[in-house]
Amino acid sequence: MSTSAPASVQGQQLASLILSEAANARLGTGGRLPTERQLAERFGVTRSVVRHALSLLQADGLISREVGRGTFLRTLVDPIGGGASASALNDVAPADVMAVRALLEPPAMSLVAIRATARDFDAMETHLVAYDAAETFEDVEASDLELHRCLIAASHNPLLVRLYAAAEAARGGQLWGDLKRRADSPERRELYSREHRRLVAALRARDGAGAVVAMREHLDNVRANLLEGV
Secondary structure (H helix, E strand, O other): OOOOOOHHHHHHHHHHHHHHHHHHOOOOOOOEOOOHHHHHHHHOOOHHHHHHHHHHHHHOOOEEEEOOOEEEEOOOOOOOOOOOOOHHHOOOOHHHHHHHHHHHHHHHHHHHHHHOOHHHHHHHHHHHHHHHHOOOHHHHHHHHHHHHHHHHHOOOOHHHHHHHHHHHHHHHOHHHHHHHHHHOOHHHHHHHHHHHHHHHHHHHOOOHHHHHHHHHHHHHHHHHHHHOOO
16 A cells, blocks of 8 residues: 555545454454554554554444453444435535534533543553654554543543544545644644543533533644634
């Protein structure tokens, strides 16, 4: 598989290849997929591309990724109950994506502050560390996506998780990726890292109101940076 194509295109192509190989291997629901390293070696791509492909599959509800256990096939989940999938949401305008995220994510933090478990907080810390250690744009974006997904999952509300999956799927679009790449800078990465840690600290303190404010301010900054000049 060529590595000269844009990362978003590579990710979409690799996602299809991963599913095809899983089908050929007759993996059923709950079957374990190869590791990121094995997939990267198998298809001749970077681990950043593998992470992006797996993120697309997870947004479509086709796999689950469990910290410390691996990546598993799961039954297809329609995130909004109307047949929409990540591929069908790729052309949603980034402003619309951010509007929906602003409706869902800040209020959800009050629920996360109550329901998050020690295992959830361990997973959040893992994603915080991965975000800070990321060097490429693809790694930063994948780590950010995983952290926000982890935060919503910590609500332990299946309906909220499915609703959020639709907004998350729209992040796989070319327009979103182009704008996010253009808005990327070391200074903004550092800002977002501080905001992420402030948010998680509020959740650890079971400060729901503080976590709501932290998430709202973070998304306001992301939206302003993403859409400036548009």
